Amino acid sequence: MRKIAVIGTGYVGLVTGTCLASLGHEVTCVDIDEKRIASLQDGHCPLHEPGLSPLMQSNILDKRLHFTTVLQEAVQRAEAIFIAVGTPENEDGSADLSYVKNAAENLSLYMNDGTLVILKSTVPPGTNQAVHSWMQAISGRTFHVVSNPEFLREGSALHDFFYGDRIVIGHSDAEAGQMLVEIYSKMKTPILQTDPLSAEMIKYASNAFLATKISFINEISSLTEKVGADIEQVAQGMGMDRRIGEQFLRAGIGFGGSCFPKDTKALIEVAKEAGHPFRLLSAVIDVNDRQKNLLIEKALNRYGCLKGKRVAVLGLAFKPNTDDIRESPALSLIKRLQELEADPIGYDPVVKSIPLCPVSDSIHEVLTGADFAMICTDWPSISDLPLDVYENTMKEPVLFDGRNCYPQEAFQGRNIEYHSIGRRSYKGLE
Numbered sequence: 001m002r003k004i005a006v007i008g009t010g011y012v013g014l015v016t017g018t019c020l021a022s023l024g025h026e027v028t029c030v031d032i033d034e035k036r037i038a039s040l041q042d043g044h045c046p047l048h049e050p051g052l053s054p055l056m057q058s059n060i061l062d063k064r065l066h067f068t069t070v071l072q073e074a075v076q077r078a079e080a081i082f083i084a085v086g087t088p089e090n091e092d093g094s095a096d097l098s099y100v101k102n103a104a105e106n107l108s109l110y111m112n113d114g115t116l117v118i119l120k121s122t123v124p125p126g127t128n129q130a131v132h133s134w135m136q137a138i139s140g141r142t143f144h145v146v147s148n149p150e151f152l153r154e155g156s157a158l159h160d161f162f163y164g165d166r167i168v169i170g171h172s173d174a175e176a177g178q179m180l181v182e183i184y185s186k187m188k189t190p191i192l193q194t195d196p197l198s199a200e201m202i203k204y205a206s207n208a209f210l211a212t213k214i215s216f217i218n219e220i221s222s223l224t225e226k227v228g229a230d231i232e233q234v235a236q237g238m239g240m241d242r243r244i245g246e247q248f249l250r251a252g253i254g255f256g257g258s259c260f261p262k263d264t265k266a267l268i269e270v271a272k273e274a275g276h277p278f279r280l281l282s283a284v285i286d287v288n289d290r291q292k293n294l295l296i297e298k299a300l301n302r303y304g305c306l307k308g309k310r311v312a313v314l315g316l317a318f319k320p321n322t323d324d325i326r327e328s329p330a331l332s333l334i335k336r337l338q339e340l341e342a343d344p345i346g347y348d349p350v351v352k353s354i355p356l357c358p359v360s361d362s363i364h365e366v367l368t369g370a371d372f373a374m375i376c377t378d379w380p381s382i383s384d385l386p387l388d389v390y391e392n393t394m395k396e397p398v399l400f401d402g403r404n405c406y407p408q409e410a411f412q413g414r415n416i417e418y419h420s421i422g423r424r425s426y427k428g429l430e
């Protein structure tokens with residue numbers, strides 16, 4: 001059992017802190033956001049993440065998980081400190097390391113000799129070394145910084161933490177690496193030990209590869225639509241080849257979230273600085289930008305003009321099982337609808353409000369009186385919605401499905417017009 005401090009209680013900090021406590025460690029999570037910490041101290045989980053709230057509460061009850069805004073208190077007693085603060089994008093797309101620098105400098109004021117510092121935030125290659133220098137300039141103590149990027153997905157974060165495909169530990173000191181191996185010793189996940197620069201690159205390269213897979217299948221979906229093939233069949237057939245794999249081959253309205261958009265841009269900046277423009281990744285982003293506008297293009301083709309159209313936007317979170325709307329394709333779609341003077345109204349089972357337009361948690365309410373509906377997120381309450389509901393609530397049922405929730409056969413004999421991604425449109429009963 002180790003005494004651990006986790007700096008930052010965003011998605012990664014909170015999941016990491018909670019899971020490390022479940023592994024038997026004594027964890028104190030620190031944040032500069034006083035409201036957030038007060039609410040966490042009261043046992044309220046600020047994230048909609050399946051299973052997180054009960055696990056967090058049971059660790060609090062067992063006194064293995066604590067929350068504070070007082071950095072000194074947490075850091076002075078810690079044997080290992082995880083930095084899990086945000087690394088948002090700068091205006092030029094590069095990673096903003098100011099939160100990491102600030103956290104590192106502050107903790108070096110109170111840290112003991114020999115404390116292990118673990119960099120969990122997603123950072124460009126060279127940051128491990130920079131963190132060490134920033135801290136040493138202040139503390140003058142002996143310590144090691146180990147890189148330990150996180151690979152969890154929102155919506156399945158606990159599963160991904162406990163049963164991930166690998167734990168990556170980048171270190172330049174075997175003893176420091178071994179201490180982190182021991183922190184994870186109760187887990188059966190394979191561990192890759194490497195140098196810090198390679199660990200930092202593994203994280204960016206993994207996200208860039210997955211984003212590339214999504215843009216690739218989205219490009220293929222534009223082709224299947226043109227030649228009259230079915231993207232769902234094509235993706236299934238491709239995915240059966242184990243060298244390709246079936247995951248991340250779901251065509252849709254593009255990737256969003258707090259990671260792929262910013263991390264692909266950050267890697268492009270890393271490549272630019274290294275003198276090797278990453279042309280492939282630039283194309284991945286271009287394809288994604290176009291894909292986010294695809295449902296709008298389809299609606300414009302169908303109606304000519306969207307002015308005054310009441311649009312039911314189904315799903316606001318960037319993916320199901322989370323309330324995170326960061327870089328959600330639904331939000332770009334709503335903005336574009338408003339530019340075109342349409343009148344969007346949003347439905348989401350957990351996102352209660354957004355600054356852009358009214359939101360309801362009743363799907364029936366948003367469909368009633370809508371001219372057409374657009375599916376942005378495949379929450380079960382949307383993808384399992386009986387087609388009768390569209391027929392019975394909408395004036396003239398027209399559905400633009402950005403996540404291919406329904407098999408096309410489901411529309412045979414139905415009076416619904418159905419447009420999806422990479423498949424032929426169904427015009428409804430003539």
Ligand SMILES: NC(=O)c1ccc[n+]([C@@H]2O[C@H](COP(=O)([O-])OP(=O)(O)OC[C@H]3O[C@@H](n4cnc5c(N)ncnc54)[C@H](O)[C@@H]3O)[C@@H](O)[C@H]2O)c1
Pocket residue numbers: 007008009010011012013030031032033036084085086087099102103106120121122123150151152153154258259
């Ligand atoms: N969200 C994910 O699913 C995910 C998955 C893997 C990796 N990552 C990476 O992990 C990092 C964190 O992501 P996130 O989504 O949890 O971020 P976030 O922005 O949701 O949360 C960061 C938290 O850190 C706090 N913070 C900032 N500076 C601080 C300081 N000096 N001291 C204490 N607290 C401070 C903020 O108040 C905030 O609560 C990023 O680098 C991200 O790219 C995120």
Ligand SMILES: O=c1ccn([C@@H]2O[C@H](COP(=O)(O)OP(=O)(O)O[C@H]3O[C@H](CO)[C@@H](O)[C@H](O)[C@H]3O)[C@@H](O)[C@H]2O)c(=O)[nH]1
Pocket residue numbers: 122150151152153154155207210214247248249250251252253254255256257258259260263318319
């Ligand atoms: O076949 C697919 C798979 C995903 N997506 C979209 O891609 C985005 C990201 O989805 P996902 O990867 O499931 O969620 P994230 O929580 O953003 O997780 C990614 O980003 C995290 C932060 O770096 C990493 O830790 C994870 O490994 C990585 O999967 C979402 O908008 C999805 O709708 C698709 O369009 N098609």
